[in-house]
Amino acid sequence: MSLLEVGNLNVQFHKDGKKIRAVKDLSFHVGEGEIVGVIGESGCGKSTAMRALMGLLGKEADASCGRFCFLGEEGTFSPNKVQKKMAMIFQDPFSYLNPTVKIGKQIEQAVRIHSGGNKKERKQRVCDLLEMAGIRMPKQRMSQYPHELSGGMRQRVVTAIALACNPKLIIADEPTTALDVIVQGQMILLLKRIAKETKAAVLLVSHDFGVIASMCERVYVMKEGTFIEQGTAEEIFYAPQKTYTKDLLKNARRTRIKADATETEEVLLKLSNVTKLYSNRFTQGKAAQKEGVQNISFAIREGETFGLIGESGCGKSTLAEIVTGQKRPDAGEMYYRSFRTDLLKKSARKKYLEKIQMVFQDTCESLNPKMTAGKALMEALRADKRQILTAEERKERAVQILKDVGLTEEDMWKYPKEFSGGQRQRVCIARALIRNPELLVCDEAVSALDVSIQTQILRLLKEIQRRTRIACLFISHDLEVVGKISQNVGVMYLGSLVECGNTQEICTDPWHPYTKQLLECKPDPDPKKARRKKYAPLRERQEKPNKGCPYLGQCGYRMECCEKAAPPRYQFGSRKVACFLYSKEHRKGNTDMPMTSQI
């Protein structure tokens, strides 16, 4: 029997006298206790449709529904009234919790509305809910504020609030998108468990095929406001009918973007034991708990793409700032073509660092909203002291570079808000390239983009590399993306580089326990594999240990020596690993044999 049946759901927005149809004739059903996935790229109307179902649409939206049947009752559909027995988990746990109210109180509010009871009963219920959402020691957690919790914990609190109304249907709108890979895996487990325990149906909305594959029984594929394809997970993933679905799937699977071996032996940038630590309000005075990066060493050769992977907050962006000269390392050495740059004065350092340009993550913020694309490009040229160009020459160069990144001459006079996210990122790349840099630093450059646009941008970067032999430091939290584009890769954990080496080798045969966990946590866009996948057990984010290996708290291979000191880097050929598993003592004599993975 169906829990929810929806027929011909339409949503229109009125803007400036124009009607925009965001959702067109959507019909679907959700069975009891079923996990149904909705997949589509951003802007296709997924969230709008879900908000319409929940009754969360604003006044400017105009929604109608041909048939709306929830809990077996033929109900009347109203887009402005919140449905009972239906709950929603939102994407961004950082903005959906009130930062000034303790989490226990926030959950209690939801409990009071839905089940009432006296203070004691409510408190007990909050405890139960938190426990159900996978939070240990709920009594202590209740008196904490949202900022004291990590992203994954916050998303669990949001889940607990959603569960307060005993929902029959949970709508999860991109519940894992804002989270790190490992936490994402834990969230998938949690949602699965909740669906099983509470017998609630889950309507999971995501753009990530991996997440959908590991959870859903049935899948709807959405494009431009309508479902273009539907079926069981197996049908959609193994035998998609529509070309759109096929393309999406192809982009989601790891397809290495072919790279010509253009790298030479000449080292362009070399970091050796670079350290930069910050102390924040909470860690002031405690030297060991400072955030930042520690003892980072790697080298980028000409024409090479070096990938850098790590969770959010592991110091990737700090490293990007050091490389681009915005920050000065506390210790260690940085060489640019054998010039030592970290000791130079700011003005002298600039001269070398002009050859390094950067592409940022947030496409909205990285372009000046009051400047047209052309103006932004010409500004970049104008500041170039090596070559003085006339206004006419600058314009020519700007048009040329726009064409190089796949835009047209008309785009010169468009403002950033007139571009789509992918186009904006192209403009950003053009702006970085117009100064003829030798090294391009891409800080999460494709993370905010849809999978298909991601692939386009990655192709563009590769194409540019083939033409100009530019080196690239590609920073991302997404192993998939880094695997597609880079030749060498470094894995970071809490400010340390734990493993470093050839991308293919690391992706297929990880040596460091953290790398292994990262690889395992990435949900596969393949339902059979993804469902079998075991995710790391629920663990709370650990503070960085005072001494010893940074990965100590999470590691399944911890030994006595790990607690005493941080492991040094062990080098085997081109591969470097910072783990005691690869120490001489651990190898016990047979040092002649080539080293293999110890895990």
Place this chain on the structure above:
Amino acid sequence: MKKKKNPCLLYGAALLLLWIAAALLVPELSPYTYTGINADIRNQGSSCLHLFGTDKFGRDIFVRVWYAARISLLVGVTGAGINAAFGLLYGSISGYVGGKADFLLMRIADILASIPSLLYVILITLVMGAGVESIIAGICVAGWVDMARIVRGEIIREKGKAYIRAAQMEGIRPLRILFVHLLPNVAGPILVNLTFLVPQAVFTEAFLSFLGVGIAPPSASLGVLIQEAKSQIQLYPYQMLYPMCILCLLILALRLFGRGLENVYGEKTER
């Protein structure tokens, strides 16, 4: 895009223009002058010859009110202009440079702003003598601090964004980043604040003149007129009523205009 109706801006601008036109034209076109004393027609009520009546020296109040309006406007616009320009420069430098310089600059501003502006005006009037210049100087000593704080806040909010970091990495000079890249993006709130600075300055001037530390007679501002009428308020209340109405009208017009601008800016930022 269809332009939305913005009554605040429309009526504010119309009222303001009308008011400015009157202030500029009335003293020029009228047969009377603001200093012309006529003992025969003292303290007369409104008539066809003297629209607002005459004061205790037989001067035409209509001309005097609009002449005073001119001075009030001059003080208001100049004062606000100087405040805005200095505040903009001070705030943007403080916000953009940041760190210790920012701390030092803002503390200096705090100290300046902590002393009541009345003291500055009295001091300056003592040294420079009463007049338009000393009033403007008095208004400007600490009047820019609010503007500087707003500009600083806006700049700090905006400079953390990636496009400014990109501009810095391109090697664009700091001053150019400040004026070409940053200021256009923070112009909205600053512009709105500017329209609120003008009525503030006008009102301060009127207040100071009313207290007797402003413009010296026979020259007059709206505050002076109100103060002169105070002694006769029981007998001839209209002598105070007219300048007060004109002052209210100006402040209303400027506020409406500012509010209208705020609406326009608010729409623009909504994407």
